[in-house]
Amino acid sequence: MSDGWLGGQYFDGRRSAGHAARLRLEGDCLVLILADAVQRYPARQVRLGMQVGKAASYLWLDNVAIFECSDQTSLAALARDARGAPRTGLLHRLETNWRLILASAMLVAAFLVGSIIWGVPWISGLVAQAVPAHVEQWVGEQSMSTLDEYWLEPSGLDDQRQAGLKEAFAPLMASLNKAYPNRAWRIELRSSEALGANALALPGGIMVFTDDLVELAADDTELVSILAHEAGHVVHRHGLRGIVQSSLALWLMMSITGDLSAASDLTTSLPAILANLSYARSMETEADSFALEVLLERDIDPAHFASIMRRLEATHGQGETSRIGEFLSTHPPTRERIERFDEASQQLKR
Known part of the structure; x- marks a missing residue:
C-alpha cells in the first residue's frame, strides 16, 4: 500500500x-x-x-x-x-489454526468410527423393522431370482429325498408359520458349485439349502438345526439390515470424503467393508441364539448343530484361524460356535 x-x-x-x-x-x-x-x-x-x-x-x-x-x-x-x-x-x-485443525480431524475420526460401530447398526435395525412385510418379501423374491440366474441350479436330489426333507422340516416350518405369520416361509433346494455345502436366508422367509449341504448331513436332524439357524436370520430381518447397513456405511464414507467416486475406490470404501463384515458376525451370533432356543424348546439335542458345523468346517478347509482371520470372517469363529452348542448339549443331558 x-x-x-x-x-x-x-x-x-x-x-x-x-x-x-x-x-x-x-x-x-x-x-x-x-x-x-x-x-x-x-x-x-x-x-x-x-x-x-x-x-x-x-x-x-x-x-x-x-x-x-x-x-x-x-x-x-x-x-x-x-x-x-x-x-x-x-x-x-x-x-490457519493448527490446534483447531487437529481437534477437528480427531472429532471427524471419532464421529466416523462411532457412526460405523454404533450408529449405523442402530439406525439400520430401526429401518429394517419399519419396512412393511410385503416389501421385505418382494426383496426376498428378487434376490432369489437373481441367485437362480447367476449362482444356483435346480436341485439334483431325487423326488423321494426331497419329499423326505420336506417331511423332516414340516414341524418346525409349521411352528414358524404360526409364530411369525407375516413371513412367507418356504424352503428352496438348489445345486451350486459356487456355494458348495451351504444354506442361506433371504428377506421375507425364503431359506435355501444346497444339495452339497444335504449330502454332508449325517441325518435330517442336523439339517433341522441348520434350518433353525437360518430362521433366526429371517426373524431378526438380518437380510434387510445387511442391505441397509451396507448402504448407510457407503453413504457415510461418501459424505465424509465428499466424493461420489468413493463407492468404487477400494482405499476409501475399505473401512465400510470391514465394518459390514463385523456386522455379519453379530448377526450370526444372534441367529445362533435363536437356533439354540428353538432346538431346546423342541427337545432337539444342540449337539446335532455342533456336529454338522464340524463337518462344514472341515469341508471348507477353515482349520485354525488367526486373530486377523477371525475378525475378517463373516461368521464368528467356528470353534466358538461349536463349543457353545456342545455346552448346551451337555447341560441338557445332566
Missing part, C-alpha cells in the same frame, strides 16, 4: 474479466480508480469476503462488484477502518 492506495483487481459482477484498479479510504467513502473512471462507494456498506486458504482476499463494494487483492493484511485493515470489520474472517482463522 502506497499513500493509502491499495492495488488489485476490480470485478463489476457482469463480466468474468477483472480490471486493474486502486482503492483507498477517503472520509466515509471508498474511492476506486480504474483506467478511465473513478467510482465511490459508501464505506459502511463494504463487506470483507471470507478468505479460503491462500486465495486472494476481496471486498464486496456493493451487492455485485468486488475488489480483489493479494495483500490480505492491508485489505483487512482497509475494511476494518471502513466499518470496523474484523481483521480476518472466521473461516480463515479456523483453517
Whole structure:
C-alpha cells in the first residue's frame, strides 16, 4: 500500500474479466480508480469476503462488484477502518489454526468410527423393522431370482429325498408359520458349485439349502438345526439390515470424503467393508441364539448343530484361524460356535 492506495483487481459482477484498479479510504467513502473512471462507494456498506486458504482476499463494494487483492493484511485493515470489520474472517482463522485443525480431524475420526460401530447398526435395525412385510418379501423374491440366474441350479436330489426333507422340516416350518405369520416361509433346494455345502436366508422367509449341504448331513436332524439357524436370520430381518447397513456405511464414507467416486475406490470404501463384515458376525451370533432356543424348546439335542458345523468346517478347509482371520470372517469363529452348542448339549443331558 502506497499513500493509502491499495492495488488489485476490480470485478463489476457482469463480466468474468477483472480490471486493474486502486482503492483507498477517503472520509466515509471508498474511492476506486480504474483506467478511465473513478467510482465511490459508501464505506459502511463494504463487506470483507471470507478468505479460503491462500486465495486472494476481496471486498464486496456493493451487492455485485468486488475488489480483489493479494495483500490480505492491508485489505483487512482497509475494511476494518471502513466499518470496523474484523481483521480476518472466521473461516480463515479456523483453517490457519493448527490446534483447531487437529481437534477437528480427531472429532471427524471419532464421529466416523462411532457412526460405523454404533450408529449405523442402530439406525439400520430401526429401518429394517419399519419396512412393511410385503416389501421385505418382494426383496426376498428378487434376490432369489437373481441367485437362480447367476449362482444356483435346480436341485439334483431325487423326488423321494426331497419329499423326505420336506417331511423332516414340516414341524418346525409349521411352528414358524404360526409364530411369525407375516413371513412367507418356504424352503428352496438348489445345486451350486459356487456355494458348495451351504444354506442361506433371504428377506421375507425364503431359506435355501444346497444339495452339497444335504449330502454332508449325517441325518435330517442336523439339517433341522441348520434350518433353525437360518430362521433366526429371517426373524431378526438380518437380510434387510445387511442391505441397509451396507448402504448407510457407503453413504457415510461418501459424505465424509465428499466424493461420489468413493463407492468404487477400494482405499476409501475399505473401512465400510470391514465394518459390514463385523456386522455379519453379530448377526450370526444372534441367529445362533435363536437356533439354540428353538432346538431346546423342541427337545432337539444342540449337539446335532455342533456336529454338522464340524463337518462344514472341515469341508471348507477353515482349520485354525488367526486373530486377523477371525475378525475378517463373516461368521464368528467356528470353534466358538461349536463349543457353545456342545455346552448346551451337555447341560441338557445332566
